[in-house]
Ligand SMILES: Nc1ncnc2c1ncn2[C@@H]1O[C@H](COP(=O)(O)OP(=O)(O)OP(=O)(O)O)[C@@H](O)[C@H]1O
């Protein structure tokens with residue numbers, strides 16, 4: 046069973062629906078599940094819960110980040126290899142897929158899986174067997190693949206980076222995790238959850254958020270989602286001695302964004318931030334930096350996606366970043 050640490054916290058309608066879907070999917074015979082969500086929304090957590098609530102719970106949960114393993118090593122990592130399959134293959138090696146037989150395999154950042162391996166994955170999903178690198182015979186296997194992405198896969202299909210047939214296969218059971226800013230007061234419930242957790246972990250007795258901080262949390266758009274909230278609170282536990290979370294514990298970035306998001310334009314002093322204000326130029330430059338930083342953080346630092354989010358060209362975004370001294374020319 047999922048323990049306390051593996052619980053999807055939240056009461057918003059979208060999260061309650063998601064909790065229901067997770068239960069059904071976990072107990073279903075589905076061989077693939079696709080999880081979509083912005084960075085930090087809880088994709089890894091949802092994958093672990095699906096495994097923990099399934100009949101596969103007693104077996105392996107293999108966690109593979111497709112972006113972290115070099116493409117040329119990925120096939121042998123996943124499928125293993127026979128002795129002598131390639132230079133350096135001095136022993137037979139069992140791959141992650143075989144080791145996770147009867148269990149689940151979490152393929153994080155599935156978009157990064159290269160096209161040849163996408164084809165091999167699809168063939169495995171169709172036949173329940175695969176070939177070790179250098180092997181003649183196929184090996185049968187029973188695993189569930191839980192894939193995750195923070196990219197809209199359909200545009201990857203159109204760009205030729207992702208196989209259309211695999212896309213439709215994964216799309217059959219797709220779970221969408223909404224960004225934190227669309228979950229209403231869940232941000233406060235999650236803050237409570239993390240404060241309780243860090244109180245235990247750090248032996249503290251922080252009572253909660255001050256009323257002003259509750260307002261700030263409800264207004265801030267949380268580009269880094271739940272992870273950003275968790276990291277922010279942990280930083281406060283480490284650096285601050287107060288018994289309540291206060292506005293002055295908030296980083297400038299958050300205060301500036303919240304002020305800028307109000308209906309009124311921020312004053313020049315406000316927008317120029319803590320640095321000695323130099324007027325209109327600094328204020329607008331700071332505002333632009335914030336917008337760009339948010340878009341980058343929300344898209345996992347993908348320039349193309351960040352530009353699309355800001356509705357400017359990739360070239361224009363690069364140019365702005367150089368001008369704002371956010372990157373080298
Ligand atoms: N609804 C939730 N309830 C409790 N904890 C949560 C929830 N959502 C996320 N978390 C916690 O927030 C952190 C970030 O979640 P997770 O790593 O699953 O996000 P992710 O979507 O996989 O992020 P990335 O795209 O960066 O890999 C983890 O510590 C996770 O346990």
Ligand SMILES: [Mg+2]
Pocket residue numbers: 088089153
């Ligand atoms: Mg993750």
